[in-house]
Amino acid sequence: MDINLNYSGSQVILSLKGRFTFKDYEQWRKAVSEAVSRDGITSVVVDFSDVEFIDSAAIGMLLVLREEGQEKKVSISIENSQGQVHKILELSKMLELFSKN
């Protein structure tokens, strides 16, 4: 999976592309810690437009992000999920969980 970070003001958009699985753990941790710890960031948007597949490890990684966000008072949201990815995020109530931030 490719991860791109786009900063605009106090918001950062994490654009994901490809298959989001356990293999992405290292780069996900790196991207997340960079995004969340930059000065002045108050909101992280994870853009799922181009994600074709997620496995359970990806859900785990989202949860780690959520916890880091809560610690650093940064709001996290998930957007534009499609197909199987959307179904899994819905089934696992991740969309609901992340909308409560």
Add this chain to the structure above:
Amino acid sequence: MIDQDFQEIEKRIYKSKILVVDDSPLNRELIKSYLTSVGFHNIAFAENGRQALDIIFGDSPDFVILDIIMPEVDGFEVLEKVRKDRRFDNLPIFVQTALNQEERLKVFNCGATGLLMKPINQAELLSSLKAHLQTGVLIKDLKSYSQRVSKDLDLAKSMQIDLLPNAHTLDFIEKKMGILIHSEFVTSDELGGDLWGVEPISDSLLSVYVLDFSGHGIMAALNTFRLSSFLKQVLQTTKSPSACLEKINKYLFDNLPTGQFATMFLGIVDLEEGKISYASASAPPPFIVNHETLEVLSGNGEGFPLGIVENGGYEDREMAFNTGSRLFLYSDGMSESCDHKGNMFDDEGIQNFLESNISEKRFFESVMRDFRVRKGNAGTEDDLTVVSLKRNA
């Protein structure tokens, strides 16, 4: 074990057994003095090829220094005989030589590990010797390490199988309750993060669950062990599926690190009422296969995975379960498998397998055969659990 201290290895190589083969007493003494002066003391000597072979096959030395031109059995013959025996593939044999180019080639063709130029130089001898003995020690360590780990994993695997319902329990449920259970449990590594079980609650109530920890391998397996005893206790003391899931959720929320979680289906079969009440924590949807009306109905798997939020708010749901019906449960290892073209089966694909086999006599076997035939090699390798409960009476 693997990042063992270099000094420790250095110490161990001096205990190695070294065989010196030479027909000249003077040469044997010379080599012996080279070796003992730096601390090697486990040295054997052979005066000819025949003695050398006896010692190699009898004592398996760690390193051999071999002369070529000897009476009776010469060095070439020793090499040939030793290299025919696979047990000595890794035995370093260094040949002492003053031979010409052509004969040196022959020495290598016969299986020599290296050459030592005559007259033997101490520094040259010791550097070859140490390098090969170090490798030998490391290979031995790695071998014993991997043998130990694979033995441990085999044991752990059989312990994990022991967590699942045994034949005696399944037989009891078939005879007492008229419910025939089929299952399949395959781990992608030696150990897996799936677990399933059945617990009779009374003569007419039976609980059944399929659980899948995030990830697979040893870490996920440890979680199944951690949960299994707690699970038994909860199932016997809690009335509704949603209340059970709530308790398990709280337990995992308190005990799992962030990022780890489990999905779970938990149902209670009620034979008197002809229904299954169930709750789900993000498990794949349960299917009811009715072999009389030839219908396949999908349940609802929605719910927070276990261990993520403090209060999961799980819901109790219901499906009819009459004589001739079957409850079909699976972990996402089945629905997230892909066909030969790389398309994921998804829950709809599983429903298709069930519908197309609904009239088969050996339904469960047919569905699993279909699944295996249609499944390609692509996609994520995950643990696979499939459980089917058929109500016969």
